Amino acid sequence: MTTAPSGSTTPTDWTDMTSTDAPTTERPAAAAPQDASAREIDVRVDRASGRYLPEVPTPVIECTDVDIFYGQFRAVHGVSLVYGKNEITAMIGPSGCGKSTVLRSLNRMNDLITGARVTGKITYHGQDIYGSDVDPIEVRRRIGMVFQKPNPFPKSIYDNIAYGPRVTGMKVSSMDDLVEESLRGAALWDEVKDKLKQSAYGLSGGQQQRLCIARTIAVRPEVILMDEPCSSLDPIATARIEDLMEDLRKDFTIIIVTHNMQQAARVADRTAFFTAKAAEGTGDRTGQLVEYDLTSKIFSNPADRRTEDYISGRFG
Numbered sequence: 001m002t003t004a005p006s007g008s009t010t011p012t013d014w015t016d017m018t019s020t021d022a023p024t025t026e027r028p029a030a031a032a033p034q035d036a037s038a039r040e041i042d043v044r045v046d047r048a049s050g051r052y053l054p055e056v057p058t059p060v061i062e063c064t065d066v067d068i069f070y071g072q073f074r075a076v077h078g079v080s081l082v083y084g085k086n087e088i089t090a091m092i093g094p095s096g097c098g099k100s101t102v103l104r105s106l107n108r109m110n111d112l113i114t115g116a117r118v119t120g121k122i123t124y125h126g127q128d129i130y131g132s133d134v135d136p137i138e139v140r141r142r143i144g145m146v147f148q149k150p151n152p153f154p155k156s157i158y159d160n161i162a163y164g165p166r167v168t169g170m171k172v173s174s175m176d177d178l179v180e181e182s183l184r185g186a187a188l189w190d191e192v193k194d195k196l197k198q199s200a201y202g203l204s205g206g207q208q209q210r211l212c213i214a215r216t217i218a219v220r221p222e223v224i225l226m227d228e229p230c231s232s233l234d235p236i237a238t239a240r241i242e243d244l245m246e247d248l249r250k251d252f253t254i255i256i257v258t259h260n261m262q263q264a265a266r267v268a269d270r271t272a273f274f275t276a277k278a279a280e281g282t283g284d285r286t287g288q289l290v291e292y293d294l295t296s297k298i299f300s301n302p303a304d305r306r307t308e309d310y311i312s313g314r315f316g
């Protein structure tokens with residue numbers, strides 16, 4: 001890939017999310033991770049399964065004992081997970097086990113759902129993303145998201161890309177260059193360079209999804225969350241997105257939810273397997289992390305019987 005985010009607008013300090021204007025290396029005291037309660041929890045152990053988590057060389061996002069509620073309903077319980085820099089981490093598991101819920105909690109997208117609530121701790125470079133002084137808009141700029149169904153804006157191809165940089169007030173020396181760089185980064189430039197002013201709706205589904213990826217990288221995030229990004233695409237368009245992910249991981253950290261196990265096996269460095277368990281009393285099915293490891297290990301020699309049953313197609 002030719003389009004490593006570069007140039008003067010690239011933020012180099014990922015540690016502070018309180019302001020886009022004045023990056024600082026000083027962390028606000030309230031969000032510092034060194035408080036006593038954080039130290040009591042061993043992030044290397046998943047509370048639900050009691051298992052040790054694999055070492056991740058350079059953690060970017062860390063979830064510690066995370067529960068996620070919709071109103072009274074606890075959709076996810078006791079998840080601890082570490083997502084590594086420039087890695088592709090896949091989250092797999094049967095429908096309803098909380099994969100999208102966990103994914104949305106990583107960039108505070110759940111804030112937009114009435115009644116959604118997160119407990120436990122989610123940090124980004126050590127900073128609590130739910131800290132009172134953290135700007136959720138800034139969290140979502142650094143941790144971008146691509147959805148299941150391509151959702152381009154009803155605008156031109158060019159304006160789809162330029163929109164994010166414009167509304168976030170990004171200082172851009174040449175918008176044309178940024179649009180080109182983003183489209184090249186999403187492996188779409190050659191297909192659209194002669195029709196940048198045409199509506200994004202004229203593109204095929206696979207092209208629209210790559211446009212959405214280009215739109216996401218235009219604001220130069222560090223992390224890209226993808227929620228079943230290929231579920232509406234044909235196999236050829238899917239293969240193009242998978243190839244693109246492999247290119248993108250050089251510059252970005254990717255976290256993908258997929259119900260396609262082969263996809264996880266093909267693209268992901270590490271895989272987290274979730275399942276939903278009926279809670280005692282209420283019968284509500286609550287999502288839990290069963291096992292998290294290198295993808296090769298999950299698919300060849302899983303530690304948990306439930307993982308083995310799932311990957312061998314015995315349930316789910």
Ligand SMILES: Nc1ncnc2c1ncn2[C@@H]1O[C@H](COP(=O)(O)OP(=O)(O)O)[C@@H](O)[C@H]1O
Nearest residue numbers: 070075094095096097098099100101102113287
């Ligand atoms: N916006 C919401 N409001 C209430 N419940 C929700 C909402 N989104 C998801 N849920 C519930 O949370 C659980 C986990 O859902 P989800 O994260 O979408 O699972 P998955 O992505 O693994 O299929 C399910 O029981 C689902 O019905």
Ligand SMILES: [Mg+2]
Nearest residue numbers: 099100101257
């Ligand atoms: Mg989902």
